[in-house]
Amino acid sequence: MGAELKVLITGGAGFIGSTVASACLDQGITPVILDSLVTGRREFTEGRDFYQGDIADGPLLDRIFAEHPEISATIHCAALFAAPEPVSEPLHYYRENMAGTVALLEHLQRNGCGRLLFSSSASIYTPAPTSPWTSPPSWTRSAPTPAPRC
Numbered sequence: 001m002g003a004e005l006k007v008l009i010t011g012g013a014g015f016i017g018s019t020v021a022s023a024c025l026d027q028g029i030t031p032v033i034l035d036s037l038v039t040g041r042r043e044f045t046e047g048r049d050f051y052q053g054d055i056a057d058g059p060l061l062d063r064i065f066a067e068h069p070e071i072s073a074t075i076h077c078a079a080l081f082a083a084p085e086p087v088s089e090p091l092h093y094y095r096e097n098m099a100g101t102v103a104l105l106e107h108l109q110r111n112g113c114g115r116l117l118f119s120s121s122a123s124i125y126t127p128a129p130t131s132p133w134t135s136p137p138s139w140t141r142s143a144p145t146p147a148p149r150c
């Protein structure tokens with residue numbers, strides 16, 4: 001029998017991540033879930049290897065890879081994902097999603113995990129045949145307010 005194949009799934013207690021985890025199991029691949037449960041549901045992880053924590057938590061990532069050295073790839077589905085909040089609170093979303101992803105990549109690199117599948121934003125797509133180079137009128141930016149001098 002061959003070695004067990006494992007993948008780390010961030011956001012594996014969420015909609016996309018838990019579905020991907022089920023698809024992995026169907027293919028004989030063991031998912032290892034990392035999720036903070038900020039919006040995810042614990043019951044979606046039942047019967048699966050589950051670690052509750054943040055993607056930016058280096059010591060936790062080190063522990064996961066130490067306990068599951070068979071992990072050969074990461075499927076990154078963890079994100080805050082609730083329009084229109086990213087528009088009203090952009091810095092919070094940049095920190096959680098962008099800075100969090102950069103930290104995750106550093107932790108993966110340190111643990112020798114060089115394969116990453118990224119679940120990109122659902123909001124970058126527009127219905128065909130709209131050109132990706134045009135924005136709906138409601139997205140038109142107003143003139144920027146000059147930043148106050150510090």
Ligand SMILES: NC(=O)c1ccc[n+]([C@@H]2O[C@H](COP(=O)([O-])OP(=O)(O)OC[C@H]3O[C@@H](n4cnc5c(N)ncnc54)[C@H](O)[C@@H]3O)[C@@H](O)[C@H]2O)c1
Pocket residue numbers: 010011012013014015016017034035036037038039040041053054055056077078079080081096100119120121122123
């Ligand atoms: N839902 C869709 O139709 C769809 C389509 C295409 C792409 N996507 C993308 O897939 C990703 C996940 O979407 P979803 O619909 O599954 O959302 P979701 O809210 O159901 O799942 C996100 C999961 O990530 C976890 N999470 C969030 N921040 C975390 C952090 N810092 N550390 C650890 N866990 C964290 C949450 O607890 C949650 O379980 C998003 O990037 C989204 O843009 C979603």
